Amino acid sequence: MTDISLNNGVTVPQLGFGVFQVPPEDTQRIVEDALAAGYRHIDTAAAYRNEAGVGAALAASGIPREDLFITTKLRNGDQGRAKDAYRDSLQALGLDFVDLYLIHWPVPSQELYVQAWKEMERLYAGKEIRAIGVSNFLADHLDTLLASSDVVxxxxxxxxxxxxxxxxxxxxxxxxxxxxxxxxxxxxGGDLKGNAVTAVAQAHDATAAQVVLAWHLAAGTIAIPKSADSARMRENFAASSLTLTDNEFSSITALERGARIGSDPAVAAFSQL
Known part of the structure; x- marks a missing residue:
């Protein structure tokens, strides 16, 4: 599995495993399956309410901590108490640190994400987190953050x-x-049905998901697919061995149509998360 080097030298496996919308009662089993499939990068969040299940799976796996890359995220409703929220996540995960801690959404209406970032900078300076970052930040959110930040x-x-x-x-x-x-x-799943994807999949005797994930990897993007099916997990993980031609890569890129699935970070509130 290819690693991506972050701007502070920390490396992250480019293909990870996400647990968004994984029920808490199923999380340990699903994450154990993902680890058995080869994933070493696990992405969770306080708002998912399944950090404890992730932590239980990590503990049960016996995999050395230095071989794992764990991401979690600051709840929107906790932006005013980032330090305590981070330590709550550590307790739930059963870990001494996480490799990457993210502000989950900017929630500009709260006007708290810069305050949260400054607190995260202090945790990072104290070596309590290996790397800090953001999620769902648009260009203006990044500009506002960088204008008053010490850490990119x-x-x-x-x-x-x-x-x-x-x-x-x-x-x-x-x-x-x-x-x-x-x-x-x-x-x-909606991007797996296009003619360009299925044509490339047929050419490589690969799944459509493997083709799309290979496209992400070729672009240098970190990707965190999810699945509750162990066979599908293994199929997705095998995308790391699939190489697209330049024409195939371009044919996937040409599928752009502005089809947002999630909420618009410019107006999303989610203060309850």
């Missing part, structure tokens, strides 16, 4: 898939040294 975010985790690529935002982030991480990398 290591990652911006955004909705990104062939039919919704946010190319300008991704390019801006990369120019600033911010790695781009894709959630919903398969368009929640």
């Amino acid at each position: 975010p290591a990652v911006n985790q955004i909705e990104l898939h062939p039919s919704y690529q946010q190319a300008e935002l991704a390019s801006k982030g990369r120019a600033l040294g911010i790695a781009v991480e894709a959630y919903s990398p398969l368009g929640q």
